[in-house]
Amino acid sequence: MVVCICNAIREKDLRAAARKGAQTPSMAYAQMGCRARCGQCVSFAREIIKTEAATA
Ligand code: FES
Numbered sequence: 001m002v003v004c005i006c007n008a009i010r011e012k013d014l015r016a017a018a019r020k021g022a023q024t025p026s027m028a029y030a031q032m033g034c035r036a037r038c039g040q041c042v043s044f045a046r047e048i049i050k051t052e053a054a055t056a
Pocket residue numbers: 003004005006007035036037038039040041042
């Protein structure tokens with residue numbers, strides 16, 4: 001599933017970024033060489049990172 005349409009970031013990419021230490025959406029996006037644009041995805045991205053951190 002694509003989470004961030006602007007950057008074509010998928011849920012699995014976000015989970016991988018979270019496992020590599022990203023604690024916020026902006027950290028995760030920076031890891032992938034991009035950053036939030038429209039911002040619509042940020043709250044959902046934050047939830048995904050949170051759940052990934054909880055299961056790590
Ligand atoms: S959908 Fe992620 S910045 Fe627009």
